[in-house]
Amino acid sequence: MSMPTIRHVRAFTVRGGGADYHDQAEGHWIDDHVSTPLARYPEYRQSRRSFGLDVLGTLVVEIEASDGTVGFAVTTGGEIGAFIVEKHLVRFLEGQWVTDIEKMWDLMYFGTQFYGRKGIVLNTISCVDLALWDLLGKVRKEPVFQLLGGPVRDELQFYATGARPDLAQKMGFIGGKMPLQHGPAEGEEGLRKNLDRLADMRNRVGDDFWLMYDCWMSLDLRYATRFAHLAQESGLKWIEEALSPDDYWGYAELRRKMPPAMWVTTGEHEATRWGFRMLLEMGCCDMIQPDVGWCGGITELIKISALADAHDALVVPHGSSVYSYHFVVTRHNSPFAEFLMMAPKADEIVPMFTPLLLDEPLPVNGRMKVPDTPGFGVRLNPACTLHRPYEH
The missing domain is CATH 3.20.20.120 (Enolase-like C-terminal domain)
Known part of the structure; x- marks a missing residue:
């Protein structure tokens, strides 16, 4: 089977639930009086949303192959993650064989190391990586666990x-x-x-x-x-x-x-x-x-x-x-x-x-x-x- 290449990468954001599962309406157990590092301040004690736990939203990454197959994944990342994907990471992805996941991970990680290493950058790399595995599974018609x-x-x-x-x-x-x-x-x-x-x-x-x-x-x-x-x-x-x-x-x-x-x-x-x-x-x-x-x-x-x-x-x-x-x-x-x-x-x-x-x-x-x-x-x-x- 001829292996396709990556044709295009797109990054989206979504609000309200999804992968950023802290992005919930008032009264949800996940937000209501949960001990946090900021609970030392009474004004941030009752709700985790009060200090911005829900600010990021969900990041969605779609990766389209040259044969039209589309893989996708979601994580916490929102608009910051979308910027990193569209303005930086795409150069390491488009044109690569869909099988070359290890190489693409290496390029993304070491290409962002000067401002990344952890946090939102790794969230974003994770989302791209998961979308690559989803794409490869669809191209090969196999579940990821196989x-x-x-x-x-x-x-x-x-x-x-x-x-x-x-x-x-x-x-x-x-x-x-x-x-x-x-x-x-x-x-x-x-x-x-x-x-x-x-x-x-x-x-x-x-x-x-x-x-x-x-x-x-x-x-x-x-x-x-x-x-x-x-x-x-x-x-x-x-x-x-x-x-x-x-x-x-x-x-x-x-x-x-x-x-x-x-x-x-x-x-x-x-x-x-x-x-x-x-x-x-x-x-x-x-x-x-x-x-x-x-x-x-x-x-x-x-x-x-x-x-x-x-x-x-x-x-x-x-x-x-x-x-x-x-x-x-x-x-x-x-x-x-x-x-x-x-x-x-x-x-x-x-x-x-x-x-x-x-x-x-x-x-x-x-x-x-x-x-x-x-x-x-x-x-x-x-x-x-x-x-x-x-x-x-």
Whole structure:
């Protein structure tokens, strides 16, 4: 088969849900009194939107091949990401063979290194990379998981992230991860509320259901250590992203001070093999949680996962819908997956990137067989308005 080349690349933005799942209406659990680094300031404590968590919006990248096949992907990136794609990255893509993904990743990363390395630039590179894998799968008429070597299990099993682990248990998930609501600035009263909420949820779900807390970079080492030891009475399975993602030394110390049965997990806001190398070589955590839409895409996640395997660490990607499902099903060191409960009250299962993607597979009784549709197997919803702020 003659392999097509890349003919054209387009970048769009979308508002309201989608890949920027923090872009929600008022009253959504994902925004309501969640502990953050800015919660030390009372005026930014009640809502994460108050300090701009929803400012970016969704980035959509479409890549059209010379045979007319179109691959696409979505991530958090908005107009800034669209500018980077249209005004910089396209020079590394158009004209290349659709198979040359490793080369294109190398060109994009090292071509933006003078202003990139992490953050929004890596989000953008991730989106392009995922679109390339989607395109290659469609050209070859194979699902991405087959391109990655094929599945190592018949189905995925999930834990749920949301405000109601007790409801997630009834839906068949293996565990529930709650957002921590009160940070160090709320003192002993806040600490007690966090512990009481955990104890109440443990009473609701019984002893065998996993319970975890997502701390979203909001704690310091002293608070996190004390909280972990107090929380072990309620059987907390892990404490997630307790510290700033730049504090590798703090994470290493936290892991040394943890109760024996409790894990330290992090990596949602880390990027590239070099960032995860720091976490792994310094012994910062038991499980890494790269977001495939932020860490460098599938191409980089392959390298990150190999590093973790060599360090006997688990890799359970941060919730990113089909983009992580196709990877997790091919890796032995990814024994389960995260499902983000995007219903405002976390009381029903809805597609994670709703309303932007069509055909997103959903877990049933906490399990899912990844569909064998070519590429990532999803479509853009034509009812969502795409805006192309820049062209080349």
